[in-house]
Amino acid sequence: xxxxxxxxxxxxxxxxxxxxxxxxxxxxxxxxxxxxxxxxxxxxxxxxxxxxxxxxxxxxxxxxxxxxxxxxxxxxxxxxxxxxxxxxxxxxxxxxxxxxxxxxxxxxxxxxxxxxxxxxxxxxxxxxxxxxxxxxxxxxxxxxxxxxxxxxxxxxxxxxxxxxxxxxxxxxxxxxxxxxxxxxxxxxxxxxxxxxxxxxxxxxxxxxxxxxxxxxxxxxxxxxxxxxxxxxxxxxxxxxxxxxxxxxxxxxxxxxxxxxxxxxxxxxxxxxxxxxxxxxxxxxxxxxxxxxxxxxxxxxxxxxxxxxxxxxxxxxxxxxxxxxxxxxxxxxxxxxxxxxxxxxxxxxxxxxxxxxxxxxxxxxxxxxxxxxxxxxxxxxxxxxxx
Amino acid sequence: xxxxxxxxxxxxxxxxxxxxxxxxxxxxxxxxxxxxxxxxxxxxxxxxxxxxxxxxxxxxxxxxxxxxxxxxxxxxxxxxxxxxxxxxxxxxxxxxxxxxxxxxxxxxxxxxxxxxxxxxxxxxxxxxxxxxxxxxxxxxxxxxxxxxxxxxxxxxxxxxxxxxxxxxxxxxxxxxxxxxxxxxxxxxxxxxxxxxxxxxxxxxxxxxxxxxxxxxxxxxxxxxxxxxxxxxxxxxxxxxxxxxxx
Numbered sequence: 001x002x003x004x005x006x007x008x009x010x011x012x013x014x015x016x017x018x019x020x021x022x023x024x025x026x027x028x029x030x031x032x033x034x035x036x037x038x039x040x041x042x043x044x045x046x047x048x049x050x051x052x053x054x055x056x057x058x059x060x061x062x063x064x065x066x067x068x069x070x071x072x073x074x075x076x077x078x079x080x081x082x083x084x085x086x087x088x089x090x091x092x093x094x095x096x097x098x099x100x101x102x103x104x105x106x107x108x109x110x111x112x113x114x115x116x117x118x119x120x121x122x123x124x125x126x127x128x129x130x131x132x133x134x135x136x137x138x139x140x141x142x143x144x145x146x147x148x149x150x151x152x153x154x155x156x157x158x159x160x161x162x163x164x165x166x167x168x169x170x171x172x173x174x175x176x177x178x179x180x181x182x183x184x185x186x187x188x189x190x191x192x193x194x195x196x197x198x199x200x201x202x203x204x205x206x207x208x209x210x211x212x213x214x215x216x217x218x219x220x221x222x223x224x225x226x227x228x229x230x231x232x233x234x235x236x237x238x239x240x241x242x243x244x245x246x247x248x249x250x251x252x253x254x255x256x257x258x259x260x261x262x263x264x265x266x267x268x269x270x271x272x273x274x275x276x277x278x279x280x281x282x283x284x285x286x287x288x289x290x291x292x293x294x295x296x297x298x299x300x301x302x303x304x305x306x307x308x309x310x311x312x313x314x315x316x317x318x319x320x321x322x323x324x325x326x327x328x329x330x331x332x333x334x335x336x337x338x339x340x341x342x343x344x345x346x347x348x349x350x351x352x353x354x355x356x357x358x359x360x361x362x363x364x365x366x367x368x369x370x371x372x373x374x375x376x377x378x379x380x381x382x383x384x385x386x
Numbered sequence: 387x388x389x390x391x392x393x394x395x396x397x398x399x400x401x402x403x404x405x406x407x408x409x410x411x412x413x414x415x416x417x418x419x420x421x422x423x424x425x426x427x428x429x430x431x432x433x434x435x436x437x438x439x440x441x442x443x444x445x446x447x448x449x450x451x452x453x454x455x456x457x458x459x460x461x462x463x464x465x466x467x468x469x470x471x472x473x474x475x476x477x478x479x480x481x482x483x484x485x486x487x488x489x490x491x492x493x494x495x496x497x498x499x500x501x502x503x504x505x506x507x508x509x510x511x512x513x514x515x516x517x518x519x520x521x522x523x524x525x526x527x528x529x530x531x532x533x534x535x536x537x538x539x540x541x542x543x544x545x546x547x548x549x550x551x552x553x554x555x556x557x558x559x560x561x562x563x564x565x566x567x568x569x570x571x572x573x574x575x576x577x578x579x580x581x582x583x584x585x586x587x588x589x590x591x592x593x594x595x596x597x598x599x600x601x602x603x604x605x606x607x608x609x610x611x612x613x614x615x616x617x618x619x620x621x622x623x624x625x626x627x628x629x630x631x632x
Contacts, residue, residue, distance in 0.1 A: 237508045240494055241501075244487045251485035254447050256473035256502035256551060 005209050007332045008323060013215040015322025016222030017280050021295060022302040022314055023229060024273030030309045031246045031266045034092055034102050038110040039299065040292025042271045045083060046076035046278025047287040048117055048186065051193050066196045073221075076279040077272040084271025085264050093263065114289045118188045123175035131167030135160045188289060193282035214283045225276060229269070230311060242266050246309070297358070298325075305365055307375025316376065321361060329357030398425045400555050400587040401446065406455035408438075408445050415441045417611040418455070423555065428581055428588040430598050430618065432629045433607035439591045440482060442607075443557045446589075447479045448472045460554065473502040478553030482560045482591075484544040488533025492524055495532045495547055502551030517546040520576040538569035545573065549580060555587045556580075562594045574600065593630055 025039045036042075050072040057068035087109065095102045138159040146155060175182035199217055202210040233239040244252040245262045253259045281291065298321055305320070306313030327333060331352030334345065351360050401423040408416040415438045423429045431439050444450045446457060448469040457464045464472060473479070487495055496517065500510040518525040521542040527535060535543060541561055548556060558577070562570045574597050581588060592598050604621055606614040606629045614625060 237506070240490065240497065240507065243490060244494075244498055247487045247489055248485055250449060250469075251481065251487070252498070253469040254449065254473055254479045254481075254485075255498050255547070256470045256506065257498070258470050259468075 002209055003332050003336045004327065006212070007327045007330060009212065009215045009219075010330075011323030011326035012319060013218040013284065013322070014326055015319035016219045017277050017284070018295070018298050018302055018318040018322055019315060020222050020225060020273050020277035020280065022299040022306075022318055023226060023311075024270035024277070025299050026303050026308050026314060027229075027233075027242075027273075028267055028270035029303070031242060032092075032096065032263060033099060034096075034267075035099065035106070036092075036270070037103060037106040037296065038087075038113060038292075039106075039270075039274050040294075040296030041110040041113040042080045042084065042274035042292070043278035043281065043295055044117065044287075044289065044292040045113065046080050046275030047193075047282050047291055048278075049076040049079045049275065050279045050282045051186075051191050051287050054193055066198060069196050069199065073276060073279050076275040078275075080275025080278070081268040081272030085268040087271075088264050088267035092267070093260070110292065114292070117186050117289050119184055120186065121175065121182055121184045123171050123177075123181040126174055126181075127167040127171030130170045131163045134166055135163035138163060186289075190286040190288040192286050195283050199283065218280050218283060221276075221280060225273070226311070226315070229273070232269075238262070238265060301361060301365060305368065305375065307377060310375065310377050313376040324361055324364075325354065325357050328352065328360060329354045399423060400425050400460060401589070402456075402458045403442075403446070404456055404458075406442070406445060406457065407453050408441055408450055409453050410441075410450075415610050416445065416452075417609070419607075419610070419612055421605055421612060423587050423589055424603075425587055426581065426585045427603065428577070428590055428601040430590045430592055430601035430604045431607060432592065432598060432604060434629065437607045438610040439607055440559055441610075443479065443559055443589070443591065446472075446557060447477055470501075473551065474504075476502070476552070476554035478502070478548035478551050478556045480541075480544045480548050480556070480558045480561060482563065484537070484540045486532035486535070486540045486543055486547075488531065490532055491529050492532055492535070492543060493528045495543055496524070496528075496550055499547035499550035502553070514550060517549060520549075520579065521546055521572070538565045541565055541569070541573060542576075545576065552584075553586060555589065558588060558590045558592075560591055560593060562592065562597055570594065570597070595626065595630055598630070 021039065021043055024042075025036060028034055028036055028039075050069075053072040053075050054068055057065045057071070091105060091109070092102060095105055139156065142155075142159075146152065149155070195214060199213045201213055203213045203216050204211055231239075233243060241252070241257050241262050242265070244255075244257060245259050249259060252262075277295075278291070281287075281295070302314060302317045302321060306315070306317035328348070328351050331349070333348050334340075334352065340348070351357055399422045401421075403419055403421045406416050406419040407414070419438075419442060421429075421431070421442070431442065433439055441450060445452055446459075446464075448464065448467055448471075451466065459472075459475065459477065462475075467475075469479075487498065490498070493513070496513050497507050497511070500513075501507055503510050523539055524543060524546055527539065532540065532543060545558070545561065561573055561577075565573070577588060577590075578600060580586060588601075590597070590601055598604065599618060599621070601618050604615060604618045605612050606625060608629070614629075
C-alpha cells in the first residue's frame with residue numbers, strides 16, 4: 001500500500017507539472033486560437049535556464065547554492081516569458097486567423113529550438129548577434145527612395161539573406177579560432193540538475209508514509225501558481241482585458257482595449273508558465289533537448305479532456321493523466337498486488353510501460369469523448385446557445 | 387425620387403466623411419459616401435437591409451479600412467488608426483448585435499466602457515451613477531453575467547457601456563431591432579436625454595420610424611451610396627416608403 005501511495009504522489013506531482021504547462025497552452029489557445037506546438041520547447045528552455053542558474057550558483061556554495069532553485073524558478077519564468085513575447089511580436093502576430101500556418105510555424109520553431117540547444121556555442125551566439133544587428137542596421141539605414149520602392153519587401157528579404165550569410169561566415173571563422181568558441185554549451189546529451197538539500201529529503205510523514213520533499217514542493221508550487229493565475233485573470237485589470245478579448249476580440253478593440261498588448265502579455269504569461277513547468281521537471285528527471293516533445297502530447301490530452309478555458313476540468317484531467325502514467329505505467333500495481341489472478345496480471349503487465357500507459361489514456365479519452373464530446377464540464381447558459 | 391436637398395451648413399462638424407469607398411474583398415460596398423455630422427446633433431442613416439449602413443459604421447470605428455476617401459474626425463484625419471485608438475479619441479460604438487462580453491459580469495462590462503478614458507479601467511474604477519438613472523435595470527443586475535441578460539437589457543447595457551467612455555460621437559446601429567416596445571421607448575428617451583445633457587453627437591442607423599423622426603438630419607443609403615439627405619422634418623412619406631421597412 002505504501003508503494004501505491006508513493007506512486008500516487010508521483011502521479012500528482014507529474015500532474016501538477018502538466019497542469020502548469022497545460023494552463024499556459026490553454027490560455028494562449030483560448031485568447032488567440034493559436035495552437036503553439038513550440039510550447040513543449042518553452043518548457044525545455046525553462047529547464048535549461050534552471051541548469052544555467054544552478055551552474056552559476058554552484059561555485060558560491062553554502063546558502064547561495066541552497067537558494068538557487070527559487071531564483072531559477074523566477075528566471076525560468078522571465079526568460080521564457082520574454083522569449084514568448086518576442087516570438088509573438090515577430091512571428092505569430094503575422095499569422096493570426098491562419099491556424100494551419102501557425103501550426104506549421106510553431107512546429108518549425110520547436111525544431112529550431114531543439115537544434116539550437118544541441119549546438120549552441122559562443123561562436124553561434126556571436127554569429128546570430130551579428131546577423132540580427134546587421135539585418136536591422138541594413139533596414140534602418142536603407143535610403144528612403146529604396147524603402148518606398150515597389151520591390152521594397154523583396155529587397156528586405158535579400159538584405160536579411162545577406163545578413164544571414166555574413167552571420168554564417170562569422171560563425172565558421174570564430175569557431176575555427178579555438179575550442180573556447182566552438183565548444184557547444186549543452187550538447188545533445190542529457191544534463192542533470194541537483195536539487196538543493198532542503199528539497200532532497202523527506203518532509204515528514206503521514207501515517208508512516210514518507211512525504212518526499214520534491215513531490216510535495218512541486219504540488220504546492222503548482223497550486224500556488226494556478227491560484228495566482230486565477231487571481232490575475234479574474235481580479236486584475238489586465239485579466240479582465242484578457243478575458244474580454246478572448247470572448248469578443250472586435251468589440252473589445254472598439255471599446256478601447258489595446259488588443260495587441262493583450263496578445264503579447266497573454267502569450268508571455270502562457271510561455272512563462274511553460275518555463276516554470278520546465279523548471280519543475282528538472283527535479284523529476286534529467287534535462288535534454290527532447291524534453292518538450294514528451295510533455296506536449298500530454299498537455300494536449302489534458303486540454304481535450306478538461307475543456308479549453310475550464311480550470312476545474314484542467315486540474316482533474318492533468319491529475320488523472322499523471323496518476324495513470326505513474327501507477328499503471330510504472331507497473332507498481334504488479335508489485336503492490338503480487339497475488340492477483342494470472343489473466344489480470346498479464347493485462348496489467350501489458351500496459352505497464354510508459355508508452356502503453358499513453359495508449360490506455362488515449363483509449364480512455366476516445367471513449368470519454370463519445371459520451372461527453374465537449375469535455376468534462378461544458379459551459380452552460382444563454383450565451384453558449386447563441 | 388426625392389430631389390436632393392442641399393445640406394444645411396452647420397458651423398462645426400464632429401465627423402466628415404468624403405468620397406469613401408470601401409470593399410469587402412473585391413466586392414464594392416460603399417461608393418463615394420459623403421456624410422457629415424454636426425456637433426451636438428443626432429443624424430440618422432436610413433436604408434433597407436444590406437445597403438452598407440453597418441459597413442459605414444465599421445469604417446468609422448476602424449474595423450474596416452477604406453480604399454479611398456477620407457474620414458475627418460474633430461478636424462483630424464483618421465488614417466490607419468486601429469479601433470482602440472479611435473475609441474480613445476471619443477468614438478463610441480454600439481453594434482447591431484450589441485456585443486456584450488458574455489462571460490463577464492454586467493459590472494465588468496460597464497468597467498470595460500471606461501477603457502476609452504485616459505488611463506483606462508486601471509484609473510477609472512467608479513461607475514458613474516447616471517447610467518443607472520438612464521437604465522435602472524443595470525444596477526440590479528450588476529453581478530449577473532452579461533450573456534444571461536435579455537436582448538433589451540443587453541441593448542441598455544451596450545449603450546451604457548459606450549456612454550461611460552464619455553464619447554464625443556456615438557454610433558448606434560439599429561438599437562431597437564428585435565426589442566420589445568416598452569424598452570424601445572426607454573432607449574429613445576435615454577438617447578434624447580444624453581444628447582441634451584452632454585451635447586454629444588449621435589449617428590443613428592435605424593428602421594424604427596418613431597426614433598428616426600427624433601433626429602435632426604437624415605441620410606438615405608441605397609446600394610452603398612447616399613441618394614437623399616436633408617433635415618428630418620422634410621422627410622416625406624415617399625422617402626419613408628422607399629427607405630424604411632415600415
